[in-house]
Amino acid sequence: MMSGRHTGEQHSHTVEGTDPQLYVEVHDPDADAGLRPILLIHGFSSSSKLNWEDTGWLSALLAAGRRVITVDLPGHGRSGAPEDMDSYSPSRIRADLLQIAFDAGVRPVREGDPSSGLDLIGYSLGSRLAWEFGATQPEIVHRIVLGGPNMADPLAEFDLVAAQRYLADGTPIADESTAGLLKMAQALPSNNIFALLSLVEAIKGEPYDPAEAVPHMPMLLVAGENDERAASMPRLATLAATSGSMAEELVLPGRNHTSAITSRAFKQAAVAFLGS
């Protein structure tokens, strides 16, 4: 169900001279709780539709009275697939997300004003971006929910040469992680495989290091029990504590990196965490 009004558009506000061609939707709830908007950042090889709409997140957040901003990452969903590598770099994506937030009317966090600032929910690669966005934008980010979060980016170890060789002539890929990620990317016919490889290449140029910049706002870490990333949550929580922040952890019994996303316990925890 898509309750509430929403407007969708190809985001055309240029940040650094080139148009990022990002597809943005702003969803307004039927009954607004008066709280700050929530920006949703999806994972690698997914989209706002797959990660947040089909899984029931959008309707759950709208039912909780939250205003929701969704964006498809470059080369994903309904966003464009720019030719230039720079459009895919995590730093450039964060700059575009900041511009999208401002364009949606997000204002800096003000003490005592629950409608000020922005909450973030990220999943997988989206959690990496949310962690870095929170760390670098403390003026506007209020709280963060990080689903399926990592300590290091598996995409940074991706064997691009092997992947390109495989796509060109079917040469088998030796590295298991690379083969798995490419298989995931190819599973959806709608994916632009070459844009996704550009994203991988850009990520290899800016690998994830959560210790480099740590968010200072409260965060909720969530992962499926059968997701190996669950093991990274205590380490991220320690980083947060070291920087004076507070991190709650939630492990979802019986769930893996894919099935954790629809979990009702996950949604309820996020709504409660971001509503307080």
Added chain:
Amino acid sequence: MAEISFPLPDLGEGLIEATVLEWLVSPGEQVERNQPLVEVETTKSAVELPSPQAGKVVRIYGGPGDRINVGEPLIVFEVPDNTAGIVGTVPKEEAPKRRVRLSAVLDED
């Protein structure tokens, strides 16, 4: 009262089956149209299926971990006789669409 059965819908992408993760409703419960019914996982993603129908849940098929093929029964609702229709089709709940012109339209050219 009449019963209406809904099968596991086509989930697209050529998928032929899904695994039940968790039911969000139980027999005897009154549900609204579009209320989340069940979480299912396919080989490609996990999705939450909204109810195509308002009514009382009579039966649900499959527990967590069970596979259901597209087209096999997923859930049965009990609905008042007058909403079931003669051949089991369900009238849509939306108000009938009517075009009403609220303001005069000036010459478009």
